[in-house]
Amino acid sequence: xxxxxxxxxxxxxxxxxxxxxxxxxxxxxxxxxxxxxxxxxxxxxxxxxxxxxxxxxxxxxxxxxxxxxxxxxxxxxxxxxxxxxxxxxxxxxxxxxxxxxxxxxxxxxxxxxxxxxxxxxxxxxxxxxxxxxxxxxxxxxxxxxxxxxxxxxxxxxxxxxxxxxxxxxxxxxxxxxxxxxxxxxxxxxxxxxxxxxxxxxxxxxxxxxxxxxxxxxxxxxxxxxxxxxxxxxxxxxxxxxxxxxxxxxxxxxxxxxxxxxxxxxxxxxxxxxxxxxxxxxxxxxxxxxxxxxxxxxxxxxxxxxxxxxxxxxxxxxxxxxxxxxxxxxxxxxxxxxxxxxxxxxxxxxxxxxxxxxxxxxxxxxxxxxxxxxxxxxxx
Numbered sequence: 001x002x003x004x005x006x007x008x009x010x011x012x013x014x015x016x017x018x019x020x021x022x023x024x025x026x027x028x029x030x031x032x033x034x035x036x037x038x039x040x041x042x043x044x045x046x047x048x049x050x051x052x053x054x055x056x057x058x059x060x061x062x063x064x065x066x067x068x069x070x071x072x073x074x075x076x077x078x079x080x081x082x083x084x085x086x087x088x089x090x091x092x093x094x095x096x097x098x099x100x101x102x103x104x105x106x107x108x109x110x111x112x113x114x115x116x117x118x119x120x121x122x123x124x125x126x127x128x129x130x131x132x133x134x135x136x137x138x139x140x141x142x143x144x145x146x147x148x149x150x151x152x153x154x155x156x157x158x159x160x161x162x163x164x165x166x167x168x169x170x171x172x173x174x175x176x177x178x179x180x181x182x183x184x185x186x187x188x189x190x191x192x193x194x195x196x197x198x199x200x201x202x203x204x205x206x207x208x209x210x211x212x213x214x215x216x217x218x219x220x221x222x223x224x225x226x227x228x229x230x231x232x233x234x235x236x237x238x239x240x241x242x243x244x245x246x247x248x249x250x251x252x253x254x255x256x257x258x259x260x261x262x263x264x265x266x267x268x269x270x271x272x273x274x275x276x277x278x279x280x281x282x283x284x285x286x287x288x289x290x291x292x293x294x295x296x297x298x299x300x301x302x303x304x305x306x307x308x309x310x311x312x313x314x315x316x317x318x319x320x321x322x323x324x325x326x327x328x329x330x331x332x333x334x335x336x337x338x339x340x341x342x343x344x345x346x347x348x349x350x351x352x353x354x355x356x357x358x359x360x361x362x363x364x365x366x367x368x369x370x371x372x373x374x375x376x377x378x379x
Contacts, residue, residue: 046118077247175224198349
C-alpha cells in the first residue's frame with residue numbers, strides 16, 4: 001500500500017502549477033468582477049497538451065487515467081483559480097468519455113482531436129428545469145427525420161454555452177434517451193446566461209432548442225441507450241469535482257493560516273490563539289481525509305473496479321470539507337474576509353459549486369445508504 005504520488009504524477013502537478021502561476025490573484029479577481037471566459041488559461045493548457053490528459057493517444061491525448069486528471073484539476077483549483085479555472089477545462093477532461101467508449105472510429109477521429117488541441121470547446125446539455133436529477137424523465141425531444149434529428153426543448157445550468165463550439169446532448173428519441181455530440185450553433189439555439197452567485201468566469205445558461213437539426217452521424221452509439229452511455233462519465237466527473245474541491249479548500253486554508261500568522265491583535269498574532277488554530281487544524285484533517293477518498297476512487301476507476309460508492313463519497317466529503325475550510329478562512333480574516341481584495345470571500349462562494357454539482361449531498365447519502373449499506377431505496 002503506497003499513498004505517494006508517482007514520479008510522473010508529481011511531474012504533472014509541477015507542470016500544471018507552473019502554468020497556473022502565470023494567472024495570479026489579480027487575474028482571477030478581475031475575472032470575478034467582470035466575467036469573461038478564461039481563454040488564456042484554456043489556451044495555455046491546450047498548448048502543452050493537457051486537455052487530452054485522459055484521452056487516447058491515438059487521437060492526440062496522453063492516454064493517462066482519471067488519477068492523473070485528478071492531480072491536474074486539483075492543482076488548477078489549488079493555485080487560486082478555484083472553480084473559475086477548473087470549470088474552464090473540466091468538461092474537456094472527462095466529458096467525452098462516452099464518445100471514447102461508445103463512438104465509432106470515424107466519430108472519434110472527427111470529434112476528439114479538435115477538443116484535445118483546444119480548437120473546440122464543449123458544453124454538456126443534460127439537466128432540464130423540471131426534471132433536475134431525475135435524468136430518466138428528461139423531455140427534450142429528438143424527432144427522427146431522414147438523415148437527421150430535429151431537437152426541441154429546454155436545458156438549464158449548461159456551463160460554457162456562451163463560448164462552446166460543440167455540445168454533448170441527451171435527448172428523448174422514439175427508442176428512448178439518446179446521446180449526440182454535435183455543433184452548438186448559437187445562431188440557431190437561444191442561449192440565456194444565468195446571473196449567479198459565483199464562478200463568474202464560467203457562464204451558466206438556459207438553452208432553448210427549436211427544431212434544431214442534428215445529423216444522424218452525430219448520434220453516439222445506439223438510439224435509446226444514451227442514459228447508459230452518460231453513466232460512463234458520471235464517476236469520473238464526481239472524482240474530478242472532488243479533487244477540485246480539495247484543491248480549493250487547501251488554497252483557502254493556506255491563505256487563512258498565512259493571515260493568522262501575520263495579523264497582530266492584542267500584541268500577538270491571532271494564530272497563537274487556539275480559537276483560531278483548532279478550526280483550521282480540523283479543516284486540514286477533513287481535507288486530507290477527503291483527499292484519500294478522492295484518490296482511492298480514482299484508483300478503483302482506473303483499475304476497472306466498481307467505484308460508484310467511493311466516487312460519490314469522495315464528492316460528498318470533499319464538497320463539505322472545502323465549504324468548511326473556505327468559511328473558516330473568511331472567519332479567520334474577520335472583517336477583511338468580507339473584502340474582495342483578500343480573495344477568501346470568492347473561495348467561499350465558489351465552494352458551493354462542489355457541494356451542489358453535479359449531484360446534491362442528500363442524493364449521495366441516499367445512494368450510499370442503498371448501495372453501500374443495502375438499505376431500501378428511499379426515492
